[in-house]
Structures are given as C-alpha cells and as structure tokens.
Amino acid sequence: MNISLNHYLLLSALLFAIGFFGVLLRKNTLVIYMCLELMLTASTLALVAFSRYNGTMDGNVFVFFILTVAAAEVAVGLAIIVALFRLRQTAQVDELNALKH
C-alpha cells in the first residue's frame, strides 16, 4: 500500500491530539509550552503534505513563515515564563492563580 495524503493527515491529527492532551494533563508551564509547540509542528506537517500532494508551493512558503514566527514566539514566551518565575518562584500552573477571582 502506498503512502497517501491521508496517512500524513492522520499523523498530523494524531500529533495535534497528543500535544492537546499534553496541554490538558500537565501542570508544568514549560512542558505545556512544549506541547503547544508540538501542536504547531503538527499543523506544519499538514501544510507541507497538502502542498506536496497538490503540486503547489504555497504551503511550503507558509511553513517557512510559521517557523520564523514560532522562533520569535518561543523567545517571547520563555522570557515571560522566566519573568513570572522570578516574581512567583514557581512554574506550576495551579499555583499561578493571581487572575482567579
């Protein structure tokens, strides 16, 4: 059986689901952030697969931009986490409850 677009899309959905459950299950801010990145990479896999199977270039260029934005996003997000840690001395989400009423 040949590998079709379906296989890639299934894998992409699976990766997204794993990342999603990581965000739901874990309490550590850094691990949650890693799982968010995982979801982002899952979406890039879908884009590249669509691009390949349609014979166009646009999905690939889109992924190019996503990589750039993800790099910027990680830098800012980790800076925020470090600032938060300096303020509260914890990185567990259930202890970061300043906005809870």
Next chain:
Amino acid sequence: MTANLMFYVFTALTALGALGVVFNRNTVNAAMCFLLSLVGLAGLFVLLEAYLLAVLLVFVYAGAVVTLFLFIVMLLDVKGGRRSPFTKGTGLAATVAAALIALGLLSLYNHGRIAAALPAGPGSGSSLKGYAYQLFTTYLLPVQIVGFLLLMAMLGVIVISKRQAGTEDGK
C-alpha cells in the same frame, strides 16, 4: 517500498517522541523527547520533498528552540511536577475533547481521498529557486512584516527580561 518503510519509521519516531513529551515526569527528558519528535518530523519533510524545510526545522527547532527550552529548564530548576488528581470539570472536558478528536480522525480516515501524489515539478518544494521566487514576488509583504516582527520580538524580550529597579529584584 523503502519510502513506505521510512514513513512508518519516522512516524513511530515522531509519535513516540510526542508521547514522551507528554508522559515524562522529568522536564529535561521531555525536552529530549521533543527533540526526537522533531527529528522524525524533519525526516517526514524529506519524504515529502521539502528539503529546505527539513533543514530549517532542524536548525530552528532542534538547534534554537529546544536549546532555549533546556537552558530555561536548567536555569529555573523546576520540578517535573506532581500530577494533581482530576477534578470533575477536567475529566468532562478531556472526555469531550477525546470524543471530538476521535470523531475527526475517523471522518478523516473515511472521507479524505486524494489518491496519488503529483510528480515533483519545478513548482514543488524541492527547488530552492521556487522559494526565492515566491518570497520575492507573491510574499514580499509578509517577508517584510516577519522581519519587523522579529525586531519587535527581540526588543520585547530585552524589555521583559531587563531587571527593573523597584520591582521584585530591586528590593
């Protein structure tokens, strides 16, 4: 045949790495599993003939992002985190989410049908010239905006991580 085998190898690498991120108690090990998952993903990109993106993924994600994560993990010295017991709301949300995702996967499996790949031509991701042409014609404005975004992110990170007098560090 070899391509099929490679697909399954890289799929296993990617999925197991992702599972490792979620289920590892140790944060450093989770970051290492993330790295493994990214390597598998880069292999899949190679199978999809997006060679530039595979290289960029390894450079940007494995090289920069994971390193940054490890740096922060070691800097903060966070514990892996106890998993607190589920509340009723979390359990309900997880069940609904799992059902929705299973439904989506099922419908994807049953209905999505694009039979064969088109042969990789000059328009596909295998040529560097294709990227250059697209980036400097159709996507010229996004390139400029992304450049500006990177500048803003850099300035933002400097401002956020600067020690400010009168706050928690100045006391």
